[in-house]
Amino acid sequence: MSTHRPDIREKIIPGWHNRPHKTGLRIKQMQIISGITDFQLYTKTAVAIGKFDGVHLGHRKLIDMIIDRASADPDVKSVVFTFNPSPESLFAGHALPELTTVSEKRGIFRRLGVDILIEFPMNAETAAIKAEDFISEYMVRKMKAVYIVAGSDLTFGDKGFGNADTLRAGCDKFGYECNITDKINYDGEPISSTRIRDAIEAGNMELATALLGSPYRITGVVSHGRKLGHTIGMPTANVIIAPDKLTGPNGVYYSRVYLADGDYPAISNVGVKPTVIEDELLCCESFIYDFDKDIYGSPIEVELLKFVRPEMKFDSVEELKAQMEADIAGGREYDGLSD
Secondary structure (H helix, E strand, O other), X not given: OOOXXXXXXXXXXXEEEEEEEEEOOEEEEEEEEEOOOOOOOOOEEEEEEOOOOOOOHHHHHXXXXXXXXXXXXXXXXXXXXXXXXXXXXXXXXXXOOEOOOHHHHHHHHHHHOOOEEEEEEOOHHHHOOOHHHHHHHHHHHXXXXXXXXXXXXXXXXXXXXXXXXXXXXXXXXXXXXXXXXXXXXXXXXXXOXXXXXXXXXXXXXXXXXXXXXXXXXXXXXXEOOOOHHHHOOOOOEEEEOOOOEOOOOOEEEEEEEEEOOEEEEEEEEEEOOOOOOOOOOOEEEEEEOOOOOOOOOOEEEEEEEEEEEEOOOOOOHHHHHHHHHHHHHHHHHHOOOOO
């Protein structure tokens, strides 16, 4: 397992701001432009445009392309251009669950080495921008794009009339290069955010991991619960799941927990804790094997590796404890920790 240190504490701040991150032994800045349309870049750029929900293997191919281009030319910066909220949420009139929250996307882009992230605001006004105007005003004038990459299924601009052909048509007119990529296949089918959603909702975390290129994650800060786990000798690290975060079936998962000082095998329960009280907030509770540190208030990242069983309701705390002991024994065996 990787022992990277996830940066999951970032707040969503409108406008311009920078956050440092470590790449190898050096500190790199990723500039974030969020929620504004009146911005201007002053260097040539290589731009990847898309929704990037999940930042799956297909998305990472696009990001690799712009980073490679920027690495080959010191005068070019890599830019990811995405939309917030997603076009689907805008047209639905409410936030739709996504594979990755805004904060999670930021952390992934930073770790991949992106120079600039633009979270373009989606509203009635920006959604009505003509596709050709979007290219000339934003891609060319504001971002100084010399290289643009996108997936073959990209749509943008008023009524979604802009597409890959629209981007290609702008090459001669505006002088940028354009690379449109087809979807990557896995097991004979294209990788897509929809396919990953279906896998997660079905509890097929192994397939989701393969399509994403890394395990599906829940991030947050360890919060206080009702301390029932402490009472029965099985303390858990509790994280409230963001309301816009897609989750799989409620129930038990084999997992891996990342904290500031390293990563640990664990077993996690996603759900509303029906045995004790019908909570309205969805929570991820993780029991970390052979761990006794106080981590309340600490940032945490939980990788869900395998769905074990659906959430159950028990008639007593004793029945709950017995089932948890059985689940933990299975989890320790899964991680090669059984005695």
